[in-house]
Amino acid sequence: MLYAILCYASEDVVSSWSKAQDDEVMANLLNVQDKYAKAGRLGPVARLLPTTAATTLRKVKGESVVIDGPFAETKEQFLGFYTLECADLDEAVEFARELSEVNPSGGSYEIRPVSVFNPTKVAV
Amino acid sequence: MTELAWISSAISSARPQAMGALLRYFRDLDTAEEAFQDACLRALKNWPQNGPPRDPAAWLIFVGRNSGIDAVRKRAKQAPMPEEDQISDLEDAESDIAERLDGAHYRDDILRLLFICCHPDLPATQQIAVALRIVSGLTVKQIARAFLVGESAMEQRITRAKARIADAGVPFETPGAVERSERLAAVAAMVYLIFNEGYSTNSGEAPARAPLCEEAIRLARLLLRLFQTEPEIMGLTALLLLQHARAPARFDENGEIVLLEDQDRSLWTRKMIDEGLALVDKALRHRKPGPYQVQAAIAALHARAEKAEDTDWVEIDLLYGLLEQMQPSPVITLNRAVAVSKVRGPEAALAMIEPLEERLSGYFHFFGLKGGLLMQLDRGEEARVAFDRAIALANTAAEAAHIRMHIDRLMKDGAVRAPAKKAN
Numbered sequence: 095m096l097y098a099i100l101c102y103a104s105e106d107v108v109s110s111w112s113k114a115q116d117d118e119v120m121a122n123l124l125n126v127q128d129k130y131a132k133a134g135r136l137g138p139v140a141r142l143l144p145t146t147a148a149t150t151l152r153k154v155k156g157e158s159v160v161i162d163g164p165f166a167e168t169k170e171q172f173l174g175f176y177t178l179e180c181a182d183l184d185e186a187v188e189f190a191r192e193l194s195e196v197n198p199s200g201g202s203y204e205i206r207p208v209s210v211f212n213p214t215k216v217a218v
Numbered sequence: 219m220t221e222l223a224w225i226s227s228a229i230s231s232a233r234p235q236a237m238g239a240l241l242r243y244f245r246d247l248d249t250a251e252e253a254f255q256d257a258c259l260r261a262l263k264n265w266p267q268n269g270p271p272r273d274p275a276a277w278l279i280f281v282g283r284n285s286g287i288d289a290v291r292k293r294a295k296q297a298p299m300p301e302e303d304q305i306s307d308l309e310d311a312e313s314d315i316a317e318r319l320d321g322a323h324y325r326d327d328i329l330r331l332l333f334i335c336c337h338p339d340l341p342a343t344q345q346i347a348v349a350l351r352i353v354s355g356l357t358v359k360q361i362a363r364a365f366l367v368g369e370s371a372m373e374q375r376i377t378r379a380k381a382r383i384a385d386a387g388v389p390f391e392t393p394g395a396v397e398r399s400e401r402l403a404a405v406a407a408m409v410y411l412i413f414n415e416g417y418s419t420n421s422g423e424a425p426a427r428a429p430l431c432e433e434a435i436r437l438a439r440l441l442l443r444l445f446q447t448e449p450e451i452m453g454l455t456a457l458l459l460l461q462h463a464r465a466p467a468r469f470d471e472n473g474e475i476v477l478l479e480d481q482d483r484s485l486w487t488r489k490m491i492d493e494g495l496a497l498v499d500k501a502l503r504h505r506k507p508g509p510y511q512v513q514a515a516i517a518a519l520h521a522r523a524e525k526a527e528d529t530d531w532v533e534i535d536l537l538y539g540l541l542e543q544m545q546p547s548p549v550i551t552l553n554r555a556v557a558v559s560k561v562r563g564p565e566a567a568l569a570m571i572e573p574l575e576e577r578l579s580g581y582f583h584f585f586g587l588k589g590g591l592l593m594q595l596d597r598g599e600e601a602r603v604a605f606d607r608a609i610a611l612a613n614t615a616a617e618a619a620h621i622r623m624h625i626d627r628l629m630k631d632g633a634v635r636a637p638a639k640k641a642n
Contacts, residue, residue: 106231107224107274109439115223143489146442146455147496149503162500163446183499207496209489 096137096216100172105144120210127214134217140177141210149183151190151203158194160187165204173201177208225265229258232275233355234440238327239279244286245388247334247352247380253286254278260285325444326392329401332437334383336404344379346412346430351376354433364416364430366423402445406454406510409437413458418613422473424465431462442497452501453511459494460517463487475620479526491521512541531560548574552584555591564594582611586621598628 111119130136145164152159176193180186183205190203236257240250257278271277335349347365350356356364362372393401416430438455445451467481476482498518501511516537523529538554552571559567568591571584578584589604605625612618 104231107228110227110231110436115227143493143496144439146439146446146452147493147500149500160503161447162452183496183503207492209492 109144127212131214134215136214137216138177138214139210139212140208143207143209145206147207149187149205151187151194151205153194153200153202158191164206165202167202170201177211221266224270225262228270228274229261229278230355232278234328234331234353234437235275235324236278236282237352237355238329238331239323240282240286241331241334241388242323242327242390243283245390247384247388249286249289250282251352252289253282256285256289257282323392326398328440328444329393329398329405330389332405332408332441333401334386334388336408337383337386339382339386340379342411343415344375345408346415347372347376348379348383349408349412349437350430350433352380353437356429356433360429364427366426402441402448402451405441406438406451409434409441410454410458410510412437413461417461422615424469428465431458431465434458435462447504449501449504449506450508450510452497453508453514456494456497456501456514457510457517459490459497460514460521463490463494463521469616473616474623475616477620478520479529481526483524483526486521494518495521507540507544509541509544512537512544516541529560531557535561548577549581549583552578552581552587555587559591559594564591567591568595580611582608582613582617585611586617589621589624593624593628598631601628 108116127136127139148162148164150161150163150165152161176189178186178189180189186205190205194201194203233254237250237254240253241247244250244253260281261274261278265271331353332349335345335352337345340348343365347361350361350364351358358373358376359369361376362369365372413431413434416427416432416434435455435458438451438458442448442451442455463486464478464481466487467483467485468476470476494514495518498511498514501514516534519530519534519537535554535557538550538557542550542554551574555567555570558570568588571588571591574584575588585604585608589601589608592598592601592604602625605621605628608621609618609625612621
């Protein structure tokens with residue numbers, strides 16, 4: 095079984111770390127990942143840019159609406175994610191729009207730029 | 219990270235919200251500051267023992283408020299409030315109380331806190347110093363270091379500015395929509411000033427002043443979290459990120475300025491560029507352009523060019539034209555002239571800046587650019603005159619050194635090129 099491990103933390107606190115502190119945390123996290131990557135068990139890893147860079151596409155009465163900011167509804171749950179190479183935000187929004195059009199559940203697509211991406215592969 | 223480092227970053231990230239709430243509560247800057255200081259001291263004692271609270275800002279507001287009331291009561295010789303240990307466990311009660319207290323006011327609290335620092339009577343440098351002290355919580359020593367002045371001079375400057383703010387009275391009432399957007403504009407301008415104070419520097423001073431740029435970015439992100447749909451705040455944040463991304467490439471190993479077109483672009487901080495570009499994209503979707511967005515869009519065009527020669531100068535010229543319409547200023551025309559020189563040649567650019575000479579007679583960059591354009595037009599003698607003026611007006615040693623390099627080249631080339639011309 096492949097598991098996704100999702101990170102939650104206070105962005106206020108994380109963004110007030112100095113570069114040295116941030117580097118230290120990232121290095122420590124990388125040490126943990128290395129062990130699992132060597133065993134061929136680690137899949138892609140991503141760190142996202144701050145939520146201030148987020149845009150959300152929501153379906154409101156069947157219509158998709160693009161709004162600023164992160165997804166913030168607690169009555170919906172995190173179900174899955176995509177990564178897509180885009181020249182600009184418009185391309186990402188277009189992809190989300192296409193997804194939402196064929197997705198009968200309402201819901202939202204939060205669009206967040208990725209800052210660190212390590213496409214580690216799981217050995218099958 | 220050590221426990222102390224965690225606590226100090228939790229406190230500094232909670233500071234604007236907590237100070238903003240305490241200021242609203244006590245309506246007096248000194249009382250709010252004392253109350254916050256006291257709450258921080260208690261946090262340093264309490265958090266390592268009881269574990270960090272789930273919402274540090276709520277904890278600091280609650281404890282700070284009690285301690286402020288306590289101080290006021292002590293002055294009135296009344297009984298003290300209960301110790302914070304009784305309210306400092308990790309129960310929901312703690313955040314609920316603070317939530318009730320402050321949830322609705324969060325945004326206006328922080329805006330007010332920043333806004334009182336922008337008092338129009340205060341010169342820009344004092345506004346910045348006060349904001350760094352009150353909002354960001356930098357020590358007087360740190361601020362003095364960033365401004366390259368002595369600690370006691372800075373202490374005096376801040377004390378004077380704070381007295382002025384106190385005299386003016388804190389604008390306590392909840393702002394209306396128009397007033398809120400006016401406050402936001404004033405605050406955005408101040409954040410930009412903080413950034414520029416850190417950015418206009420030379421290599422020797424850069425490490426001391428870089429914290430100003432970082433603090434400005436932190437404040438811009440904070441504003442953006444509070445005003446998520448304001449395209450100008452997206453533009454401001456993007457502008458700061460895109461400019462600061464170039465910091466590692468701005469000086470060579472001898473501390474000389476490296477011009478944008480000569481910078482090693484592989485040294486630019488990719489992460490900041492990505493964030494800046496994402497914000498520019500977000501802002502442009504609003505189709506409500508403003509000066510910060512336009513400047514960010516210009517910075518984005520530089521960031522998107524992998525090599526200097528890939529730069530889209532035609533688009534940059536257009537954007538500067540737009541900026542000139544939005545906020546006419548000779549400095550913007552001067553910047554536009556750089557793009558014009560790339561698109562239409564040095565002659566057109568020179569014609570554009572010559573009428574500005576009177577208004578920019580004290581501006582280093584005017585004479586630097588004028589000299590550069592004259593040099594491209596092979597008007598060596600006039601270029602020399604302009605460069606001499608530039609050196610006399612240079613703000614930093616690096617600026618002067620950069621112009622001197624041009625003069626050296628001029629003298630070397632002049633000796634060679636002038637006779638060759640005559641032979642033709």
